[in-house]
Amino acid sequence: MDVSSIIASEQTKQKSITVEKEIPVEVDPGLLTVTDLNLLDYDTYKQNLEEFLRSTARDGCQILVTSLFSLPVESTPEGPLAKLPEPQTQLPRSKPLPKPKAVTKWEKFAAAKGIQKTKRDKKVFDEEKQEWLNRWGRDGKNREVEQQWLTELPNNAGTVSGLFHLHLSRTEFLFYLDVDYDPIKASREERKNRIAKNEKQRMRNIEHADRAQATPAEDRKRTIEKTLAVSRMSTASMGKFEKHLDGEKKLQGVKRKATEQERKSALAIASKLDGSSKKPKPGGDDVLNVRKAIRSLSKGKGSSALVRNSQKGKPTARGKAKAKR
């Protein structure tokens, strides 16, 4: 039996998917777009508009679908998924390209040293409890000392570092020792200080990033503002009697840095008031008042009389004891 005729008749029944065009149409599968740049037939357009539009669209659409079906296909539960190539037609963006993220001081250092970033687990294993604990946060490991009910005091509790090497007397040692030392408070303070330090570093990194991204105009404005602020504060009264201009911002946190000369003279005055740099009394300390001792021993006659007497004979027992005390 010859089936070729049946196959041929079946094939003629099926519609052809080939479309003939004078100029090949531009297909952009990435945008699912087809652009037909051929001259359109004016006569068919005039005769039947809708049919003309539909047949033009069908031809273009057929070419686009043919190109879509020839794309590499990935099979998914929902059906074949054709991977689209990158669009050829470029359309304008709606927002500018993102700016590269500013490097922090640590990242810069780590890059220079070749330090790899390692991800820290949020959980840490506690050997004593034999369980995983939060590194921070609720019942965090970083608050272990603060939260436990009993804390062992070390022998050097309440001392400042290096205190043991100073060879101090007992009185002096006790003076430097923090008698109210609280391990919970100390641990909390240490943690809070770490947080504060981190925050300070973060703010500094942000400030650096802002400054790096500033346009020349912004940069110039900043320098002018800074110079103005410094000059206004540079009077003897630190700007107290300066005329306030309209719309001028109130200066905040501006402190004038004293010169070396000013610093020295101010320190000298302070130490004078404090009395710590008083000249030592001639010939004596707080324990023994030599002048008083001489007056008492010489019975008000003075040191020369005392010398004369001592040359005559031995000093009295009473006088000796007093002088040695």
Added chain:
Amino acid sequence: MLRTIKPKNARSKRVLDAREPKEVEDPRTAIFVRGSHPGEKVMGVMKDLMSLKRPNAISFSKKNDIRPFEDASSLEFWAQKNDASFFVVGHSNKKRPDGIIFARTFDGKVLDMCEVGVEEYVPISAIPGPKASPGHTPLMHFASELFDAHPRYMQLKSLLLDLFSAGEIGGGIYLKGIEHVISVTIAPTPSTASASGVVGPAADSSSILPKVYLRTYTVSFQKSGQRTPYVSLSPHGPSLDLVMRRNTDPDPALLQLAMKKPKLKKKDIESGLGKRKRNQEVDDMGDLRGRIHVPKQDLSALDRSTKRAKALRKE
């Protein structure tokens, strides 16, 4: 100018972060704005265009007395406020009846605008048959030699592509899911006219600019005996006959910025461009494992199903 908002909680921070510029952008959100006197026809056109644009569309239901060609500051404000970058403004007056303005922005500033007048309009509702599901990307078809030659039509093509087409890098399309095609055809001119060069960049007058036919068709596939099916089209709606009116060209400096291309690594494109695959991980054996959230079971519900001794029942 909007004030800069500092996020006060994680949620608002996420929202603001999503608005930050991205290397690969999301499809443009379009705002449909009614002018002071839109008129019934323009309202219908906007409604239909919006149904094609959904879900990336915002409708402004109140009338706004704006003239984008005279002052585009309102558009720029709305663009920032709504994180949108495309506008379809409908208005109608005696001088320019039934007008639609397509405008797009770059970085919160209007890049370019194009006004068309609607002459004939057949709404979606007037055409029977199944409609395309919202969020489905249409195929786009442009037919005329002018789309490569005339700056006005090149701009219109670019605007319409920006409005309807979601060009995605590294994206895919379900071949069975192709639903509709938007076809834009420019009316052909008698061969003598086009040969003598009446139509071209030199003839930049709206009276000479030929009409634009925008048609939407439903795509259906028929067997062709091959892998590629035979495409047949049936009307879907809306159908618009448009005339070209005013336009503004993009500022060259702004356009240059807008046309900057990000340098993407091939590896990034293949791995889905930073789109986070949440709750998925590949284990040591190389198997993909998903993690699902199981909410806390309501054990009291179990209680009711079993009979308990009266003394143990909670009342």
